[in-house]
Amino acid sequence: MIEALLKGTSAWKYWVILSTRTQEDMAYRANYMVGALFRFLPLLTTIYLWYAVFNSPGYAWSGRMGKMTLPDIVSYYAIMFVARGFSSMPGMTRDISLDIKDGLLNRYLIRPISYFWYQTMYRLAHKLIFWLAALITFPPVFYLIREYLKHSPTVLEWVGFFISLIIAFWTGVLFSFLIGCLAFWFLEISTFLFVIMTMEFFLSGHLIPLNLMPSAIVHYVQWLPFAYEGYWPCMILIGKVQPDQMGTVLGIGFLWVGIFFVLVKLCWKWGTQRYSAVGG
Amino acid sequence: MKDFLRYCRMTLLMMKNCLIREMQFRSNFIIRLFTEVIWLGMQFIYVEVLYSLTQSIGGWNVWEMVILLGTNHIINQLFEAFFFDNCTKLVDQIRLGDLDFVLVKPINSQFMVSLRYTDYASITNSMAGFAMIGFALHKLGTAITPVEVLLFLLLVLNGIFILYSMMFCLSILTFWIGRASNLFELYYQLTQFTRYPGEIYRFGLRMVLLTAIPMLVVSNFPAKVLVGGLLSGRLFYACAIGVSFLLITTWLWSMGLKRYRSASS
Amino acid sequence: MSIIEVENLTKVYRVNKKKPGIGGAIEAMFKREYTEVRAVNDVSFKIEEGELVGFLGPNGAGKTTTLKMLSGILYPTSGTAKVLGFTPWERKNEYRRQFALVMGQKNQLWWDLPAQESLYLNKEIYNVPDDEYKKVLDEMTELLQVKKLLGVMVRELSLGERMKFELIASLLHTPRVLLLDEPTIGLDVVAQKNIREFIKEYNHRTKTTILLTSHYMGDIQALCDRVIIINHGKKFFDGGLNDIIGKFSASKLISLTFENGGVSKEDLLQFGEVLECEKLKAVLKVKREEVTKVSNQILEKWSVLDINIEEVPIEEIIQKVFVSSETQA
Structure with missing residues (x-):
């Protein structure tokens, strides 16, 4: 049905890319399901770890950080999976940098297709599969930890959450694309990518909720684009963002997406100029 | 014995080759070291946040936790130094038919594919783990006997072999199920369990982590030697687990080779 | 007893089929269909010590699969083979020490190292004594004129030069049986000629039994008196090169x-x-x-x-x- 709708339009070729990619992924079914299920293991260790903290003999919530209860923390880490499911783009930077380095980019430059949109569709296909599998794997996990999911979000929080997921996806795609473009200027970026990934892991609040860190750090870190890849969607849904703050939080997120869009356009323009000048 | 020496010589030779190779890409060393320091720094912050709320987690105080962190770091880095790349490369070697030359040589094929590449940056990175442990021991004011050091090193080695066995088995599942890149993710997720004290897990899970997926044997056991509290029974148990996992690996490898298809280019 | 004896050797692959489109992909997740491909079908032949035999056939005929079974890389579906009295796929070290396999399309040399390092590693793997290693290496590099290139990174060698080192790496342990799979593939005319001359000379000098696959007629004509033609996994002809003319022309x-x-x-x-x-x-x-x-x-x-x-x-x-x-x- 979608095919009939899209045929003839310019979106058609992107649909073909998307479906080809999807088929490729499905062909390796066992591999895929295993990956999708075991991704939840860190959640298990995290719950156990925090449970041990909250139930240790000398436990007292330190005054220097925002108050979080055990249910808050567990919900935070659980929702983090959903948020990262939108924002993380595994392998994207690497693929782009290799395309540039190995001269494979020529294949795209000579075709009537935008490389950026090609990559975006490709990732969207990835995400589609991810969420298809998630429909099977997420509910049982959330059911198992249901006693920790205490907060029932308001309508505003749900809306804010969905908007923040859109921001999360675009931040992920645009940032990964930008970093990949560095290959236009630097020969070897694979190790550098690792540094970036590690930073992203930390600054998105994936490792520790950002508000638990010393307030001097939180103050700046929470407004970086990385916070929109995980921290903010989680905080919104566990009810830690007040209604009057919601506008600011989402507004700054969109601002970052806008800035990234411009940067991607510029980088691509300069990069491809350099690319054709050097000869790939 | 003669064979053993020959295999040692081969190992050194391959390590030498990798060193020559790696000299060409020196800048990698520095960046890798930098990444590891960032990573460790993040772990420290995590530990700091946790222990700002309490004195002890699962009976481990903050410096004991740092020892566990350091031990885990050493084991993971040394595993990466010698085996990780080889295991990941193995998947493509099996898929694309690049095992051919390994199979025609008069030498144990598992040995060849497992030790072919050495990642030197990881060896240097493991030093950070030793430094962490030293610092934590100093803070705790514990004195360590030479026997304890030896036992610690033995169990570290044992842990590396267990990680190797698990990763190797996951890699060679490629013989049966085609591309298995997601299985590496499984490996990554499983190693999560090596990071924290076993005491925080519930009884059932703890039993699994001590037997079928012996992640606690990997890091908790060696750390316990330094923290105090490792009984000799556990020591034998750890080594028995290590040896039996290696045996399973060898068996699975020989089964897998029967299914090798040697895809032509 | 012949040095290579192959009887009713058969290799069947299972290949899975997939229908086009997303529907096909979903279907394949639950139900897979396989087709059987007979890569090698009931092939028998014998080769005597010192012979240089050509294995001829178009792409996908089953030449390489047969060679891989003879080197123990693949297990056959059925049939037997004995090389030097060993069953190849048992992969006994005594057997592996006595034969060598060279493949034109795959390389065993370390890409980022000078060729000599890979050669030395092979010396250790095959346990070749120092003096013999030196002797063989000298002789080979002389014969193939690559002495000066020993210290050059493999990735910087031309395809022809790399092939020469592949040959040397495989001959260090003076094998009694040499299996060559498309040794001249992708090479230019001069390099092809060099390699051919070397193989001929080597066979002549050492009386090593050589089984060579190629789909270049030139290779076969220059080197082999006897050819085995195989197509679609079946043996089609086995005999002197000149008999082909009488039989088929x-x-x-x-x-x-x-x-x-x-x-x-x-x-x-x-x-x-x-x-x-x-x-x-x-x-x-x-x-x-x-x-x-x-x-x-x-x-x-x-x-x-x-x-x-x-x-x-x-x-x-x-x-x-x-x-x-x-x-x-």
């Missing part, structure tokens, strides 16, 4: 040079197939048994400066053989 070629012009294609058609017909020259393809009769008739009819009778080029015959086996299959 029913015609000969007659080349003519006339003194005066005016001989037209139509004039010649009565004698046989006209391959070429210019002003003064013509080439005719004539049935073997009619050659004498036809040439006499031509010589009577026209004044001929030069007449030459030759066999149809072997390449063409083989091609015909492949095509005819195609239609049979």
